[in-house]
Amino acid sequence: MNLSHTHGEKNLVIINTDEVPVYFDMARRTTYHFKGDRSVKTVKTNGHKKRVTVCLAIASNGMKLPPMLIFKGEKSFTNPLSKKMYVTQNQNGWMTETKMKEWIEHILGKVKFPEKSVKLLVLDKCSSHEKDSVKAALKEKTDYLEFIPAGCTSLLQPLDLVINKPCKDALQNYYDDWLGKVGISEKNKTKNGYLRPPSYITICRWVNNAWSGISSELVKKSFYCGGI
16 A cells, blocks of 8 residues: 655544443452352342443544444433443444444544544454445545454554553443442342442443543554554
């Protein structure tokens, strides 16, 4: 790919986006207990099968694009963080061709990049990314589009290399704190005694806080680590 014309008065801005599954129940898989005990009791909510897809995106100049959250089902709710993220729903809570076009319209299409910049979007080879309608929509918002070869995202994708883990660690810490203070309380139990999972709004707040904790310096570093 020839990018020689990006020199001079134009600046190349590389964008990377990726989907991260976030579960409503994030019970840890390890615990401290007495050696030799045959059973260990753990605490978790009844939301261990519920998940939301969080679409994150970053740019090589240090920018963080607003997250997009895809919840499962058609349950609508008022999101107090609507100015900081885009929330949507579908039948399975996954990234689809339709949701990818929503991301292009509501996230990528509304971000103000530096003037005279040339935009290169780097994606993994997820099926929803490679749809012809998605590629056509991306051509209107970006100058170039490149796909990371299958099996190479752990080596080349900036989000996978540097950003996703600290976000997941922050979400885990928010969940642990919530479970200890709210999750195990009597008020959070159903009539059958099960613990309710975090609410949609709580998940949105956690994602917003975790994303806010990612610095522009770390974003820039992620592109260097991926050799981009």
